[in-house]
Amino acid sequence: MATVITSECINCGACEPECPNTAIYQGGVEWQAPDGAMHPAISNDIFYIVPEKCTECVGFHDHEACAAVCPVDCCVPDPNIPETHDVxxxxxxxxHPTEAIPDDAPSRFKKEGADAPKANGHDAVAAAAAAPAPAPAAKPVAAPAAKPAAAAAPQRVVGMRGRVEKAVPRPAAVARPVPSFAGELPIDFEKLLAELGPSRRRTSSRLGSVGFALLAVGQGILGALPAGSKQRIAATVNDRRFFDPALATAGNVFLNLLLYPIVSLGFAVATRRVDLFTLAVHPWIFLGLTIAALEAGFRLRESFFRGAPLAETPLRGAKSTVGFDGFSAGRQVFDEKLERERRYGSVYQLEDRDDAYILRVEFPRVLPPSTLADELGLAREMPDYEYQLSLRDSTFVVHGRVTDAQVRRLTAVAPAFPSEFTTRVSLRDPVSGFRHRYQDKTLEVILPKAAG
Structure with a gap:
């Protein structure tokens, strides 16, 4: 019978990476069928197991891996879904169509003594259902010798931070093939990338080239426009050589540092408050610089005071250890804000070409600072995430999750470290599919635009 997670679940996440069939999902997260179709979450509050994907670890282990690692024993058999070994x-x-699973593969049904009730609820229910009726005149048989008390219950060891874990050896890691998802195009990534048109805008005439050159030179003036207007100009031009909203804002800030003192000094001279080329002009120049600095601070207030993501900040400054670029973890270790944003799936770039979109999502690169990571002896580098991709109408969805059991323990105590994330990217034009590759902690996806 299938396994079910009861309401006693504490959402520790220990069971999810142990499942060989990816049948366990966090509450509220949609589950993916073998054909790539997405389905609503079965539970919104606790982890849940998809019965259609649960095999009770038959073919992989001689025990249920989720039940073996659960610290509160909430992975139990579902009496409403009885199933046999063959099923x-x-x-x-x-x-697992790409894996050869033999008939004598590991199975709890073939485990020695599986016909007798065990501490595991699966075996107890299965044995009770298969037990024959007692004979009317049974010959008395001496009771078997009692087993030592130490063998009556599964051996347990006390883990760090008071957590109790069952001493079950972890299965050896199996190299997984490159995943393929529904809607993925049957073409090599490099070949598809080579067939795409250039990413930069091409001008068809000298007059057009002059216009774009004037636009590039005038970015400092256009930087005074509202953020929405600058984003629309950037989307229309679609070439950062000629217009970049962040660069335009920066240019306008520095232009104001020159313009405001000149305007202030001109006002003072025009009203005959001071004479030019005298020391009396210094306060007016300082007044202009002060006004320019106050305006720059007001325009960058989201970054200074509210800690907005750097991608949403009008002007990016140099990396430093000030508060709005990250935070101190309390151990003289600085956790960069950009790395925290990667853990939420917020660091990505969507390039809009004439014939395709190119999406680049940066995955986390290093573990966040934590004393638990030191206790567990974890390396600083972040293990690769498992990811799922899907295309739904005009939205491309990237779902990443931590699969390493030790690192998942870290997600429960480290700040700003979710065990999984979901990134949804809206596409303005319809696409015919996608092709992806993952390398160097970066997911690259090509989404060719539909013809017509």
């Missing part, structure tokens, strides 16, 4: 083995083969 579960066939399902395992269907879920």
């Amino acid at each position: 579960l083995l066939a399902r395992a083969r269907a879920l």
Whole structure:
């Protein structure tokens, strides 16, 4: 029978990476069928197991991996879904068509003594259902010798921070093939990238080139426009060589540092308050610089006072250790804000070409500072995330999650470190599919635009 997670679940996430079939999902997260179709979450509050993908670890282990690592024993058999060994083995083969699962693969049904009730609820229910009726005249049989008390219950060891874990050895890591998702195009990534048109805008005439050159030179003046207007100009031009909203804002800030003192001094001279080329002009120059600095601070207030993501900040400054670029973890270790944003899936770039979109999502690169990471002896580099991709109408969805069991423990105590994230990217034009590759902690996706 399938396994179910009861309401006693504490959302520790220990079971999810142990499942060989990716049948366990966090509450509220949609689950993906073998054909790539997405389905609503079965539970919104706690982790849940998809019965259609659960094989009770038949074909991989001689025990249920989720039940073995659960610290509160809330992974139990579902009496409403009884299933046999053959059914579960066939399902395992269907879920893993690229793997050869033999008939003698590991299975709790073949485990020695599986016909007797065990502490595990699965075996107890299965044995009770298969037990024959007692004979009317049974010959008395001496009771078997009692086993030592130490063997009556599974061995437990006390883990760090008071957590109790079952001493079950972890299965050896198996190299997984490059994942493929529904809607993915059957073409090599490099070949598809080579067939795309250039990313930069091409001008068809000298007059057009002059216009774009004037636009590039005048960025400092256009930087005074509202943020929405600058974004619309950037979307229309679609070439950062000629117009970049952040560069335009920066240029306008520095232009004001020159313009405001000149205007202030001109006003003082025009009203005959001071004479030019005298020391009396210094206060008026300082007044102009002060006004320019106050305006720059007001325009960058989101970055200074509210800690907005750097991608949403009108002007990016040099990296430093000030508060709005990150925070101190309390151990003389500085956690950069950009790395924290990667853990939420917020660091990505969407390039809009004439014939395709190119999406680049940066995955986390290093573990966040934590004393638990030191206790566990974890390396500083972040293990690769597992990811799922889907295309729904005009939205491309990237779902990433931590699969390393030790690192998932870290997500429960480290600040700003979710165990998984979902990034949704809206596409203005319809696309015909996508093709992806993952390398160097960066996911690259090509989405060719539909013809017509």
